[in-house]
Amino acid sequence: MWAETFRWHCIGGIRHATPELGGEREKTAEHPQKQRHTRAQTLRWEEEKREDGVKWSTLEHKGPVFAPPYERVPRNVRFYYDGKPLELSEETEEAATFYAKMLNHDYCTKDVFNTNFFKDFRKSMTSKEKEIIKDFRKCNFQEMHNYFQAESEKRKAATKEEKLAKKNENEALVKEYGFCMIDGHKEKIGNFRLEPPGLFRGRGEHPKMGMIKRRIQASDVSINCGKESHVPSPPPGQRWKEVRHDNTVTWLASWIENVQGQVKYIMLNPSSKLKGEKDHIKYETARRLDKVIDKIRATYRDEWKSKEMRVRQRAVALYFIDKLALRAGNEKDEDQADTVGCCSLRVEHVQLHKELNGKENVVVFDFPGKDSIRYYNEVEVEKRVFKNLELFMEHKKDGDDLFDRLNTQVLNEHLKELMDGLTAKVFRTYNASKTLQSQLDLLTDPSATVPEKLLAYNRANRAVAILCNHQRSVPKGHQKSMENLKEKIKAKRDAIDDCEAEYHDLKKAAKRGSVKEKVLADKKGKQLERLKEQLKKLELQETDRDENKTIALGTSKLNYLDPRISVAWCKKHGVPIEKIFNKTQRTKFLWAVHMADENYRF
DNA sequence: CGTGTTACTTAGTACGGCGTCA
DNA sequence: TGACGCCGTACTAAGTAACACG
Numbered sequence: 245m246w247a248e249t250f251r252w253h254c255i256g257g258i259r260h261a262t263p264e265l266g267g268e269r270e271k272t273a274e275h276p277q278k279q280r281h282t283r284a285q286t287l288r289w290e291e292e293k294r295e296d297g298v299k300w301s302t303l304e305h306k307g308p309v310f311a312p313p314y315e316r317v318p319r320n321v322r323f324y325y326d327g328k329p330l331e332l333s334e335e336t337e338e339a340a341t342f343y344a345k346m347l348n349h350d351y352c353t354k355d356v357f358n359t360n361f362f363k364d365f366r367k368s369m370t371s372k373e374k375e376i377i378k379d380f381r382k383c384n385f386q387e388m389h390n391y392f393q394a395e396s397e398k399r400k401a402a403t404k405e406e407k408l409a410k411k412n413e414n415e416a417l418v419k420e421y422g423f424c425m426i427d428g429h430k431e432k433i434g435n436f437r438l439e440p441p442g443l444f445r446g447r448g449e450h451p452k453m454g455m456i457k458r459r460i461q462a463s464d465v466s467i468n469c470g471k472e473s474h475v476p477s478p479p480p481g482q483r484w485k486e487v488r489h490d491n492t493v494t495w496l497a498s499w500i501e502n503v504q505g506q507v508k509y510i511m512l513n514p515s516s517k518l519k520g521e522k523d524h525i526k527y528e529t530a531r532r533l534d535k536v537i538d539k540i541r542a543t544y545r546d547e548w549k550s551k552e553m554r555v556r557q558r559a560v561a562l563y564f565i566d567k568l569a570l571r572a573g574n575e576k577d578e579d580q581a582d583t584v585g586c587c588s589l590r591v592e593h594v595q596l597h598k599e600l601n602g603k604e605n606v607v608v609f610d611f612p613g614k615d616s617i618r619y620y621n622e623v624e625v626e627k628r629v630f631k632n633l634e635l636f637m638e639h640k641k642d643g644d645d646l647f648d649r650l651n652t653q654v655l656n657e658h659l660k661e662l663m664d665g666l667t668a669k670v671f672r673t674y675n676a677s678k679t680l681q682s683q684l685d686l687l688t689d690p691s692a693t694v695p696e697k698l699l700a701y702n703r704a705n706r707a708v709a710i711l712c713n714h715q716r717s718v719p720k721g722h723q724k725s726m727e728n729l730k731e732k733i734k735a736k737r738d739a740i741d742d743c744e745a746e747y748h749d750l751k752k753a754a755k756r757g758s759v760k761e762k763v764l765a766d767k768k769g770k771q772l773e774r775l776k777e778q779l780k781k782l783e784l785q786e787t788d789r790d791e792n793k794t795i796a797l798g799t800s801k802l803n804y805l806d807p808r809i810s811v812a813w814c815k816k817h818g819v820p821i822e823k824i825f826n827k828t829q830r831t832k833f834l835w836a837v838h839m840a841d842e843n844y845r846f
Numbered sequence: 847c848g849t850g851t852t853a854c855t856t857a858g859t860a861c862g863g864c865g866t867c868a
Numbered sequence: 869t870g871a872c873g874c875c876g877t878a879c880t881a882a883g884t885a886a887c888a889c890g
Contacts (some may be wrong), residue, residue, distance in 0.1 A: 318881095399862095400862085407863090411863095415864060434878095435878080435879075435880085437878090437879090439879080443878085444881090445859095446881070446882090447857090447858080447859095447879080447881065447882075450881095493852085493853065493854090494853080494854080495853075498852095498853095501880095504881090506882095507851085507852065507853080508880085509854080511852075511853090511854080516847085519855095522854085524854090525853095526855090571856095571883070571884080572884060572885080573875095573884095574883075574884065574885080576883095580882085580884090583882085585882090585883085585884090613883095614856080614858095614882060614883055615856095615858060615881075615882065615883085616858055616882095617857085617858080638884090652884075652885075653848095653885085655884095656884090656885070656886090667884075667885065667886095668883085668884080668885090669855085669883095669884060691889090708864095714857085714858090715858085716858070716859085717858090717859090719873095719874085720873095724873090725873070725874085728873090796857090796858075798857095798858095799856070799858080802856085802857095803855075803856055803857085804856090817882070823861065826875080827876080828877070828878065830878070
């Protein structure tokens with residue numbers, strides 16, 4: 245399947261958008277039919293015969309970029325303890341700067357954050373410093389904070405030349421470390437820099453927020469590369485933790501982060517073939533689900549009546565996952581923020597109402613989901629589901645699991661039996677893409693203008709974002725920007741009124757026969773048309789922006805919507821793809837741009 | 847079997863650059 | 869020409885899910 249897509253990269257006219265990545269590819273573009281036996285094709289074919297789980301044959305890269313070493317603040321920038329300046333050792337000072345940089349952030353108002361920070365701050369101190377610095381409330385980071393603020397201002401106020409020099413420097417770094425060679429192709433790396441030290445910023449009520457994230461040394465880093473490849477050099481005098489040659493994984497480097505003890509990875513950019521293939525497979529799996537979804541739905545509805553509790557619970561949970569696009573809900577540890585998904589819902593997260601706002605059998609969901617984003621939804625459910633929920637909640641109290649006979653492993657094992665490759669998250673992909681397709685069908689008027697079609701597209705996209713609960717905080721200055729827009733619209737309307745009046749006068753004059761005035765009237769008419777078009781565009785923008793204020797469209801576009809649906813829609817309705825996908829998205833979805841024609845259906 | 851480990855996808859936010867508009 | 873606001877991008881946390889291990 246992928247070989248077919250990949251050939252598109254070479255086909256006439258559509259030159260690869262990123263030549264620096266594809267320079268070595270075949271250039272015989274004129275006769276796609278004759279390409280069958282080019283070298284690139286043969287290689288690709290061989291690559292596809294790989295053993296199970298093998299992801300690449302050759303991999304070479306220059307290793308990750310380390311965070312810049314700590315630079316001490318000038319001597320006149322001081323830390324104060326108990327009202328008096330106190331000189332700090334280098335390590336302690338660095339820790340202090342982490343906090344100083346965040347001084348005006350919300351995090352610094354939280355006890356957990358401050359307590360965790362202070363505990364780690366003290367760990368970084370010399371025994372002498374420990375003797376003195378015992379009370380967080382006596383610490384004063386203000387001068388340091390001011391210093392960093394001033395530095396940031398300085399950076400902003402730098403001259404064009406200085407900024408350009410910096411930009412060039414960064415580009416050189418990207419050029420050297422930002423790419424790797426994998427199976428003979430140059431590919432962009434996603435994150436080639438190691439995470440710099442700083443304070444851990446967990447989301448929601450995270451028990452570890454404020455802890456210090458240690459600086460990463462070469463001796464913390466594992467390198468993964470091809471057996472025959474040149475091993476990246478560690479910084480002078482240092483050694484990597486380990487060098488391996490594991491071609492069953494896609495990461496280039498990894499290390500263990502100290503706050504949560506998780507492994508972090510350096511991986512490829514989404515534009516890479518490896519990621520693209522995986523993405524393609526994801527949507528193909530979702531499309532396979534479409535073929536069996538009716539049967540699956542019939543089955544789980546049937547199982548609402550099962551005499552086995554675990555089957556009933558599984559069936560109700562699956563119904564939620566399907567209907568509401570809930571996440572699976574893996575169990576979490578105590579030392580993480582308390583968030584839940586479907587399988588981990590607890591009694592306090594749902595309320596049952598025989599009747600609510602004119603609807604019957606209403607379940608009110610209210611729980612913190614991924615990233616502690618609130619999920620709130622009043623849902624009318626089938627009576628049988630309602631009855632089952634009453635049963636599941638019998639004799640339970642807050643804190644008890646709603647689905648006590650279910651977890652994600654059990655659920656996914658069941659799903660695997662229903663369809664090869666089916667897991668809970670496939671439903672989210674499936675329902676998101678399905679919704680986009682059907683909403684586009686519903687909302688697109690083929691005779692509409694491009695701006696109108698774009699509003700339709702955004703509305704379809706929005707329907708998905710709402711389904712998946714992709715939220716954002718109202719952007720700073722949203723209200724003001726709306727007011728500005730309204731102002732503009734008013735100005736435009738006034739301009740139209742004026743123009744209209746002039747147009748009428750000119751038309752009258754033209755009727756009296758003067759050729760010159762006739763031309764003028766024509767011109768005015770055209771101007772009027774243009775103004776009206778501009779007004780329409782502004783009004784559409786107004787609607788779009790307001791409807792969008794708390795909804796994030798990007799996440800679904802990037803992760804849930806089969807890009808071929810959007811590509812096909814653009815081709816079918818004469819909308820330039822750039823109106824829908826920005827440059828990054830176009831590179832990520834290059835495969836889809838080439839693969840889908842206007843007739844593609846999800 | 848249940849628990850930890852590993853690898854990979856999905857997520858919101860911070861920030862800087864750039865275009866726009868007065 | 870400078871302020872302003874928006875967008876793209878970088879960043880990294882937080883999910884999912886498979887698998888290893890004992």
